[in-house]
Amino acid sequence: MQKTYRDFDNYLKEFPTSEGRFGEYGGQYLPPELIPAFREIDDAYETICHSAQFISELRRIRREFQGRPTPVFHCERLSRSLGKCQIYLKREDLNHTGAHKLNHCMGEGLLAKFLGKKKLIAETGAGQHGVALATAAAYFGLECDVYMGEVDIAKQAPNVTRMKMLGARVIPVTHGLKTLKEAVDAAFDAYLREYKDAIYCIGSVVGPHPFPKMVRDFQMIVGQEAREQFLEMTGIFPDVVTACVGGGSNSIGMFVPFLADPVDIVGVEPLGRGPGVGDNAASMAFGSKGVMHGFESIMLQDEKGEPLPVYSIASGLDYPSVGPEHAYLHDCGRVRYETVSDEEAMEAFFLLCRLEGIIPAIESAHALAYAIRYARNNSTGSILVNLSGRGDKDIDYVFEHYGYGEKFFQK
Numbered sequence: 258m259q260k261t262y263r264d265f266d267n268y269l270k271e272f273p274t275s276e277g278r279f280g281e282y283g284g285q286y287l288p289p290e291l292i293p294a295f296r297e298i299d300d301a302y303e304t305i306c307h308s309a310q311f312i313s314e315l316r317r318i319r320r321e322f323q324g325r326p327t328p329v330f331h332c333e334r335l336s337r338s339l340g341k342c343q344i345y346l347k348r349e350d351l352n353h354t355g356a357h358k359l360n361h362c363m364g365e366g367l368l369a370k371f372l373g374k375k376k377l378i379a380e381t382g383a384g385q386h387g388v389a390l391a392t393a394a395a396y397f398g399l400e401c402d403v404y405m406g407e408v409d410i411a412k413q414a415p416n417v418t419r420m421k422m423l424g425a426r427v428i429p430v431t432h433g434l435k436t437l438k439e440a441v442d443a444a445f446d447a448y449l450r451e452y453k454d455a456i457y458c459i460g461s462v463v464g465p466h467p468f469p470k471m472v473r474d475f476q477m478i479v480g481q482e483a484r485e486q487f488l489e490m491t492g493i494f495p496d497v498v499t500a501c502v503g504g505g506s507n508s509i510g511m512f513v514p515f516l517a518d519p520v521d522i523v524g525v526e527p528l529g530r531g532p533g534v535g536d537n538a539a540s541m542a543f544g545s546k547g548v549m550h551g552f553e554s555i556m557l558q559d560e561k562g563e564p565l566p567v568y569s570i571a572s573g574l575d576y577p578s579v580g581p582e583h584a585y586l587h588d589c590g591r592v593r594y595e596t597v598s599d600e601e602a603m604e605a606f607f608l609l610c611r612l613e614g615i616i617p618a619i620e621s622a623h624a625l626a627y628a629i630r631y632a633r634n635n636s637t638g639s640i641l642v643n644l645s646g647r648g649d650k651d652i653d654y655v656f657e658h659y660g661y662g663e664k665f666f667q668k
């Protein structure tokens with residue numbers, strides 16, 4: 258059934274259901290041995306998310322440790338260079354550690370503390386989730402085991418150093434292709450062995466219930482702040498709100514507070530090198546309904562339901578599925594999903610550097626590229642972009658492959 262913003266007044270009370278369903282999507286597909294562990298997390302979260310002590314402690318952490326609220330910024334020079342449409346950024350790049358991921362990692366760490374756990378367990382691909390979680394573990398005085406494929410460890414040396422500097426153990430995964438998929442399996446195995454003392458921390462709005470809900474709730478601060486800040490700055494709603502979609506956490510956090518408002522909402526997926534299999538990670542554009550990693554959603558899969566290879570220039574976006582809430586919002590038509598290629602993202606990256614003095618994460622540059630496309634095609638109005646992270650982590654790669662972006666300025 259197609260829905261408009263008028264159908265979203267009671268959305269948070271109804272979604273997800275107590276089984277973690279967003280319409281046909283979500284749920285909990287687990288080996289029987291892990292069901293008690295996830296039930297414990299679910300029960301604890303349901304209690305704690307209503308506790309005044311938990312809420313006020315999280316507020317204090319956000320203010321004093323993370324540096325929230327992050328500002329909304331009007332890109333006047335960028336907007337003027339494109340036309341009359343105005344581009345605004347929610348500056349999650351200014352959140353401590355330089356991206357939105359710390360928002361849910363601090364929530365997960367605080368939950369672990371309330372449960373009396375001693376350790377946080379996670380897998381990481383590019384290492385961004387691992388670094389944010391290692392930061393949370395250090396803050397709360399918890400141990401942190403991060404499972405990472407040997408191939409990724411070699412590729413992401415600076416993030417491995419950061420995690421270790423923050424006191425985390427980085428455990429190499431040496432079987433199979435030695436990348437994210439094997440790391441997920443290894444982290445699940447470890448959790449199964451250690452769940453009495455440890456808690457598993459997923460890095461996006463994916464995985465079995467309650468993670469898509471819990472991570473969404475922790476990320477909603479982004480959209481709540483942005484909505485209030487934008488209204489205060491301009492007196493009206495933006496015409497469009499947009500964010501990049503990997504697993505979908507920064508985007509869902511940005512989108513949900515705007516669902517009941519008269520704004521268009523656009524999620525941006527990575528088109529990579531193009532539409533061919535293995536050349537992109539645009540699950541919504543090219544995927545189909547299925548189950549993997551413990552939840553039901555829309556995913557890029559082969560005939561046997563195994564994840565297909567994915568690619569994006571932004572390593573934080575190359576996931577073969579999306580959070581189940583996105584799949585629901587897609588099907589009911591409330592959120593539209595568009596794609597942006599590597600080249601479009603890189604043009605946006607360099608424009609923001611030169612015109613506004615902000616080096617964005619390549620992930621975030623995908624959302625910005627959509628806003629630039631929108632501003633070129635619309636001569637009025639405004640678009641609010643979630644700038645999910647800063648690009649310091651990307652500059653060596655970018656310089657090696659694109660220099661200082663000369664080719665984008667020669668047109």
Ligand SMILES: *Cc1c(COP(=O)(O)O)cnc(C)c1O
Nearest residue numbers: 461503504505506507573620646
């Ligand atoms: C990890 C990451 C993303 C993608 O993850 P989501 O769960 O889709 O938000 C986007 N931007 C940055 C900066 C990231 O580190």
